[in-house]
Amino acid sequence: MNSVTQTLGADVSSASKFMQLAMAGLLGVFVVGFLGFSHMEVVHNAGHDYRHSLAFPCH
Known part of the structure; x- marks a missing residue:
């Protein structure tokens, strides 16, 4: 019986x-450019809230 081991990635x-x-x-x-400056x-508020959830400074 042959066994083959393969590393993923x-x-x-x-x-x-x-x-x-x-x-x-x-x-x-897209997130910063389109949503943030819409x-x-x-749409702007959605981008703004998303940036805040990632702790990305926006103002």
């Missing part, structure tokens, strides 16, 4: 790491 390619970083950066830009009060 050991073979993550550099392209995959770049894509994960890029998507996290885009999410951050002229719609409901």
Whole structure:
């Protein structure tokens, strides 16, 4: 009986790491840039509350 042991996550390619970083950066830009500076009060307040929940200074 052959047993094969494989470590999960050991073979993550550099392209995959770049894509994960890029998507996290885009999410951050969206939250801070779009939600935080929106002229719609409901959208702005949602972004403002989200930033406060992450302890991100906004004013």
